[in-house]
Amino acid sequence: MFKRVSNVANSPTDKICETKCSDPHSGAAGQVVPLAMGKAQKMGEFFNVLSDPTRLRLISLLAEEEFCVCDLAIQLEMTDSAISHQLRALRAARLVSYRKLGRQVFYRLHDQHVVDLYRTVHEHLEE
Amino acid sequence: MFKRVSNVANSPTDKICETKCSDPHSGAAGQVVPLAMGKAQKMGEFFNVLSDPTRLRLISLLAEEEFCVCDLAIQLEMTDSAISHQLRALRAARLVSYRKLGRQVFYRLHDQHVVDLYRTVHEHLEE
DNA sequence: CGAATACATGAACATATCTTCAGGTATTTG
DNA sequence: CAAATACCTGAAGATATGTTCATGTATTCG
Numbered sequence A, B: 001m002f003k004r005v006s007n008v009a010n011s012p013t014d015k016i017c018e019t020k021c022s023d024p025h026s027g028a029a030g031q032v033v034p035l036a037m038g039k040a041q042k043m044g045e046f047f048n049v050l051s052d053p054t055r056l057r058l059i060s061l062l063a064e065e066e067f068c069v070c071d072l073a074i075q076l077e078m079t080d081s082a083i084s085h086q087l088r089a090l091r092a093a094r095l096v097s098y099r100k101l102g103r104q105v106f107y108r109l110h111d112q113h114v115v116d117l118y119r120t121v122h123e124h125l126e127e
Numbered sequence C: 001c002g003a004a005t006a007c008a009t010g011a012a013c014a015t016a017t018c019t020t021c022a023g024g025t026a027t028t029t030g
Numbered sequence D: 001c002a003a004a005t006a007c008c009t010g011a012a013g014a015t016a017t018g019t020t021c022a023t024g025t026a027t028t029c030g
Helices: A037-049 A053-062 A069-076 A080-092 A112-124 B037-049 B053-062 B069-076 B080-092 B112-124
Strands: A096-101 A104-109 B096-101 B104-109
Touching (some): A037 A080, A037 B037, A037 B053, A037 B112, A053 A104, A053 A112, A104 A112, B037 B080, B053 B069, B053 B112, B080 B096
16 A cells, blocks of 8 residues: 555655545546646647747737738837747647748648637637 | 838848738728737736646646645656646636645636637647 | 848847755644 | 644756847849
């Protein structure tokens, strides 16, 4: 009993609060397993892309229509470079697509799913 | 024409790419306004809380049932302190509620909305 | 072709973030 | 009451992040 099962990271002095899940390996009833590390990492990275104000403002514009980098920079009153860096992050997360037209690059949201998520949270915070 | 309207932050040498939004103040047709700075900040903070793997794993557990701090620490194989710090962040964001029972504190998700958002994104990343 | 424009990129710097460590409070138990 | 337990908190250190600056590439135009 009270085995901590190689709980390496825990405090030096093992404590005893076995409310309902003392030994995860005892095939008890309420088997609740946390999200796996890898998936938690991926999911965190996804939310992290949405955690920057500049990127959210870009998304708010692209939710309306397509824009080239320069216009985005003008509307947000930031340098082309800063915008380009952030668009790079949005591209890496596959949240935006783009098409080249001459020397301009027009960005748009990759799919409706992003817009839905954005609007859902936007409304949720309007309280 | 070509007024940049106090575009202080932009590059030193003003450039000229007036695709469709040169002067936001000219009451033109496609009036697209970015998300306000303040709201973008708030929204970013919200997503930021969900951008940490540990907090997401906590949410994944609390989506199933109520847990005390110690049990959460055991399941995630982390120190009570680390968990407590993260629960503090989740509390500040009003994502979790808690009730004290003796010397234990049981946490639960504040409302179903969080669970919905978590599950939506979770499924979205399962591709 | 050469200059200007539109965009991308790497390095650097300042700032933010997360875990650990060392304590501190409150409740329970012997 | 004293010790142990459950949890909280501030400071510190390592790491991650975002903007700026300087530069590079590609396209257009004179």
